[in-house]
Amino acid sequence: MEEKTFLFVSGILEAELPAHKDVVILSGPSHAEEASAGLPTLVVSACPDLKKATAVQEIFHQGNFRVYTNTDRLGVEIGGSVKNIIAIAAGICFELGYGSNGLAALMTRGMAEIARLGKKLGGKSETFYGLAGMGDLITTCFSEHSRNRAVGVRLARGESLAQIETSMNMVAEGTYAVRGIRGYAKKENIDMPITEAVYRILFEGLSPKQATQELFSRQARGE
Amino acid sequence: MEEKTFLFVSGILEAELPAHKDVVILSGPSHAEEASAGLPTLVVSACPDLKKATAVQEIFHQGNFRVYTNTDRLGVEIGGSVKNIIAIAAGICFELGYGSNGLAALMTRGMAEIARLGKKLGGKSETFYGLAGMGDLITTCFSEHSRNRAVGVRLARGESLAQIETSMNMVAEGTYAVRGIRGYAKKENIDMPITEAVYRILFEGLSPKQATQELFSRQARGE
Numbered sequence: 443m444e445e446k447t448f449l450f451v452s453g454i455l456e457a458e459l460p461a462h463k464d465v466v467i468l469s470g471p472s473h474a475e476e477a478s479a480g481l482p483t484l485v486v487s488a489c490p491d492l493k494k495a496t497a498v499q500e501i502f503h504q505g506n507f508r509v510y511t512n513t514d515r516l517g518v519e520i521g522g523s524v525k526n527i528i529a530i531a532a533g534i535c536f537e538l539g540y541g542s543n544g545l546a547a548l549m550t551r552g553m554a555e556i557a558r559l560g561k562k563l564g565g566k567s568e569t570f571y572g573l574a575g576m577g578d579l580i581t582t583c584f585s586e587h588s589r590n591r592a593v594g595v596r597l598a599r600g601e602s603l604a605q606i607e608t609s610m611n612m613v614a615e616g617t618y619a620v621r622g623i624r625g626y627a628k629k630e631n632i633d634m635p636i637t638e639a640v641y642r643i644l645f646e647g648l649s650p651k652q653a654t655q656e657l658f659s660r661q662a663r664g665e
Numbered sequence: 666m667e668e669k670t671f672l673f674v675s676g677i678l679e680a681e682l683p684a685h686k687d688v689v690i691l692s693g694p695s696h697a698e699e700a701s702a703g704l705p706t707l708v709v710s711a712c713p714d715l716k717k718a719t720a721v722q723e724i725f726h727q728g729n730f731r732v733y734t735n736t737d738r739l740g741v742e743i744g745g746s747v748k749n750i751i752a753i754a755a756g757i758c759f760e761l762g763y764g765s766n767g768l769a770a771l772m773t774r775g776m777a778e779i780a781r782l783g784k785k786l787g788g789k790s791e792t793f794y795g796l797a798g799m800g801d802l803i804t805t806c807f808s809e810h811s812r813n814r815a816v817g818v819r820l821a822r823g824e825s826l827a828q829i830e831t832s833m834n835m836v837a838e839g840t841y842a843v844r845g846i847r848g849y850a851k852k853e854n855i856d857m858p859i860t861e862a863v864y865r866i867l868f869e870g871l872s873p874k875q876a877t878q879e880l881f882s883r884q885a886r887g888e
Binding site: 550577 | 693694695696699700702704705706707709729731733734735762763764765766767768769770772773776777780790791792794795796799800801803804807808810881882887888
């Protein structure tokens with residue numbers, strides 16, 4: 443999600459390249475290191491125009507790389523974007539030794555943030571809880587190949603975002619996405635406490651330890 | 666879920682102890698090894714009678730052990746039961762080297778099985794996608810403390826259920842739950858392919874490798 447326009451990738455592309463309508467988004471739990479090794483990888487080809495989603499499916503669907511169509515492109519983009527922010531928080535929790543109970547609770551509450559934002563924007567809940575939402579969230583939070591999780595681990599070790607960025611030769615998308623998504627959530631009054639915490643850690647000097655302690659002790663009597 | 670009656674724990678207790686109505690279920694991602702070490706653990710206290718759920722919450726809510734109330738007890742029991750079956754499949758996939766893309770896809774499709782069964786039985790989708798469903802599924806599929814995941818790992822190494830059971834000094838609930846849940850799914854015609862595969866591996870000699878290959882190559886064009 444772009445910081446000022448609140449557009450996702452397909453919206454940016456359609457605004458910049460108006461002759462190319464109906465961008466198709468291919469997304470899902472698909473770390474390239476595993477897909478290229480021939481391990482089973484299930485992804486979503488998403489476009490409001492099902493014919494175009496199917497055309498992309500037919501190009502990429504091969505062997506263990508399995509492509510499913512979905513017309514809810516916006517829902518796919520929301521999941522693929524917010525999950526990177528949650529993965530930064532997961533890396534922090536992992537490095538601080540919170541254990542699998544805490545990590546599972548964080549991911550569940552993170553999934554609820556994806557669903558709340560997505561509902562507001564008009565995505566479908568089946569999409570958030572499908573491959574491009576929940577599936578991608580799981581891979582990104584657990585995989586050693588995840589750059590966003592790695593950023594969280596390094597933040598928890600006391601490094602600043604600037605230090606991490608100068609020594610990383612790939613982009614961790616969550617550090618960009620969090621600006622737009624946090625801004626949109628504030629503007630629209632959507633409750634996204636994990637996103638807010640990651641933003642404050644990255645840009646306002648909040649300590650990862652204090653942030654996670656605050657997250658785990660939030661007042662909430664009903665689930 | 667009991668094999669013949671299709672009752673969950675609260676239903677069995679209320680049938681056997683009719684003087685004790687309104688059983689409260691405490692469930693969620695809560696491996697005892699971590700909770701007893703004081704690590705953050707978030708669970709659900711569930712009962713149709715909110716007052717009773719709150720009474721149990723007040724007893725257990727302390728420090729990093731955080732208890733949230735939920736009146737959808739049935740939904741909580743469904744998540745807590747089916748997740749053990751999916752964790753057996755996750756252990757198999759892990760041991761067979763399927764990687765995090767495949768594991769995430771399996772868990773996402775497993776979550777869909779929980780939701781399909783739960784919807785049929787009358788549980789609420791917020792519960793399945795909450796701590797006692799998705800949260801518990803994540804912990805159980807990933808944690809080294811998970812007995813059900815350990816059963817899957819050993820099945821993938823070629824051991825039989827009988828061999829595993831004689832050398833395990835704790836119960837892996839999924840090996841019991843799968844009988845009732847698979848029977849109910851067959852009776853009610855609910856699509857639960859992972860549950861079916863785990864049943865066939867445990868009781869009909871299907872090889873874990875063949876079962877997972879079949880799961881990952883199922884025909885499905887739309888997500």
